[in-house]
Amino acid sequence: xxxxxxxxxxxxxxSIVKSLTDLSxxxxxxxxxxxxVHPARSEGNRRLFSFNDVDRLLEIKALIEKxxxxxxxxxxxxxxxxxxxxPMDQEQVEEIHNDLSEKELRRMLQQELHTAGRYGKxxxxxxxxxxxxx
Amino acid sequence: xxxxxxxxxxxxxxSIVKSLTDLSxxxxxxxxxxxxVHPARSEGNRRLFSFNDVDRLLEIKALIEKxxxxxxxxxxxxxxxxxxxxPMDQEQVEEIHNDLSEKELRRMLQQELHTAGRYGKxxxxxxxxxxxxx
DNA sequence: TTTTCATGTTAGATTTCTTAACATCTCTTG
DNA sequence: CAAGAGATGTTAAGAAATCTAACATGAAAA
Numbered sequence: 203x204x205x206x207x208x209x210x211x212x213x214x215x216x217s218i219v220k221s222l223t224d225l226s227x228x229x230x231x232x233x234x235x236x237x238x239v240h241p242a243r244s245e246g247n248r249r250l251f252s253f254n255d256v257d258r259l260l261e262i263k264a265l266i267e268k269x270x271x272x273x274x275x276x277x278x279x280x281x282x283x284x285x286x287x288x289p290m291d292q293e294q295v296e297e298i299h300n301d302l303s304e305k306e307l308r309r310m311l312q313q314e315l316h317t318a319g320r321y322g323k324x325x326x327x328x329x330x331x332x333x334x335x336x
Numbered sequence: 337x338x339x340x341x342x343x344x345x346x347x348x349x350x351s352i353v354k355s356l357t358d359l360s361x362x363x364x365x366x367x368x369x370x371x372x373v374h375p376a377r378s379e380g381n382r383r384l385f386s387f388n389d390v391d392r393l394l395e396i397k398a399l400i401e402k403x404x405x406x407x408x409x410x411x412x413x414x415x416x417x418x419x420x421x422x423p424m425d426q427e428q429v430e431e432i433h434n435d436l437s438e439k440e441l442r443r444m445l446q447q448e449l450h451t452a453g454r455y456g457k458x459x460x461x462x463x464x465x466x467x468x469x470x
Numbered sequence: 471t472t473t474t475c476a477t478g479t480t481a482g483a484t485t486t487c488t489t490a491a492c493a494t495c496t497c498t499t500g
Numbered sequence: 501c502a503a504g505a506g507a508t509g510t511t512a513a514g515a516a517a518t519c520t521a522a523c524a525t526g527a528a529a530a
Contacts, residue, residue, distance in 0.1 A: 213352055228477055246485045362508055380516045
């Protein structure tokens with residue numbers, strides 16, 4: 203709970219996120235433009251990313267590398283959105299089975315974590331940045 | 337071990353560190369100038385702070401608030417430096433007992449963590465930033 | 471072949487950060 | 501008390517990082 207607060211604190215400038223995700227600034231901004239991430243802004247309008255944001259970008263990257271386009275990724279990410287509690291209706295269940303099952307997704311996103319030799323050139327995978335820092 | 341790597345990754349610009357520690361940029365730079373912290377630098381010479389750096393600044397702040405001056409803080413921090421393995425010689429032991437015992441220090445630094453209402457205005461205490469994020 | 475998608479590149483404006491200098495305030499100390 | 505030292509604030513000028521917007525491009529879709 204307070205965990206969610208920590209993980210959503212705006213902390214990183216885009217330069218750090220670039221090195222953390224190995225995405226280009228252009229890509230990051232493009233994904234934001236298409237509502238896949240929503241970094242906060244500084245007073246001076248600079249993007250500030252949270253751990254959650256970075257995790258999300260890592261997920262996006264993994265999906266991109268699977269050959270999934272932005273529309274597909276948007277779908278997938280929306281499916282991940284906290285089920286809150288509401289039991290899914292039949293439509294939702296079918297959607298999941300049509301595209302990628304939750305399970306499959308999880309597996310897809312759950313891979314080993316590996317850092318390259320130098321800082322700023324790490325190449326993390328899946329939505330696991332949070333586990334990286336503790 | 338790999339933990340140490342994570343905690344020493346240069347991640348934060350000074351603006352974020354300011355809000356995380358509630359220290360002024362002037363203070364942060366002054367402490368660096370006097371070798372109390374050693375943030376990394378970006379290619380363009382911007383300071384980049386790690387979790388360890390921020391923790392250290394929070395410790396410094398706590399000590400400042402105790403009325404200890406920079407010389408004293410330098411002492412205290414050097415005492416905290418990983419004992420590596422080497423058993424301390426008598427001199428060191430006496431130093432510790434003269435100034436502040438390890439125990440006393442620990443207690444001093446171990447206090448509850450509290451965030452202010454708004455992000456960017458948190459007022460963390462002691463060297464516990466790492467515990468804040470996980 | 472023409473569009474659309476995803477990304478690269480570039481330019482100009484704006485923000486953030488850097489160092490250095492000087493100001494100020496509080497302690498010490500002679 | 502006056503002088504110096506320590507810690508911090510404030511300001512200026514320049515450099516670095518980021519922003520948006522526009523245009524370019526290659527690959528895939530239609």
